[in-house]
Amino acid sequence: MSLDHPVHPATVHFPIAFLSTAYGxxxxxxxxxxxxxxxxxxxxxxxxxxxxxxxxxxxxxLTALPSAASGVAQAMKMVQAQGLFDQSGKLKAKSKVLIAHAVINDLVIAVSAWIWYKRRNASSMEYIKDGLNPMAYEPQTWMVGASIVLGALLLFGANLGGTLVYDYGMGLSMGKKVIKKNE
Incomplete structure (x- = not known):
């Protein structure tokens, strides 16, 4: 495996699957x-x-951490190569999508980590006479509401990532010229 190939598109599937399962x-x-x-x-x-x-x-x-790190690395390469602004000084459309994608997904990871921490603390306090309470990991009502919102945000952030790949070609060639076979 070469470090020249983008890693981020390959790492996003596990956090999306695990987080979607948890929220569901x-x-x-x-x-x-x-x-x-x-x-x-x-x-x-x-x-x-x-x-x-x-x-x-x-x-x-846990699986979102390498995904976020590889996304930051890939975004930095794109910004260094192409910049965030066009010639008139306005933020490029691609840059807007990139920033929205990063902010939404980072927010989802941060709030999810906080909810996990709160559930962990609540579960560690709930011991019964013979051991752990069977409902120790039960989500509180506010956590369920947050999970529904986070699920929608996760899907929206993933859609923005798809826009970056399929509409803007980000993550396909790392800015290198793609050579066609017949040329």
Whole structure:
């Protein structure tokens, strides 16, 4: 593997998958009591889904760190090569998308880390006589609301990343000239 190839597009899939799973399980936690038993019988238990959601959130944050670092490195290379502003001094459209993508995703990671920390602290305090409370990792109501908002922001940030790749070609050639075979 060469360091000349962009790493960021390859690293974003795990945090998106883990964080989406965590946010979805948090939302399921709230709507589950209102679902018909014919459907909930096929789902894992409440204890299992809260624990899976907690650990998926932690893995999402953990895998987001190299993704964010590689994104910063790639953005810095783009800014050094092309700059943020056009000749008239206005922010380029590509730069606006890049900044929005970075800010939204960094916000999602930071708030997710704070929620994970709060759940971790709450779960470590909830010991019962024979060990850990089965519902120790249960999200609080405000955490579920935040998870729904974070899920929407995560998808929007990922869409902006797709715009950078597919509309602006970022992350495809690292600014190098692509050589066609027939030339």
């Amino acid at each position: 399980l948090d939302a399921l936690h709230v709507v589950r009591p209102y679902m018909p038993s014919t459907l909930t019988n096929y789902l894992p238990t409440v204890v299992e889904t809260t624990r899976i959601g907690y650990w998926a959130l932690g893995l999402g944050i």
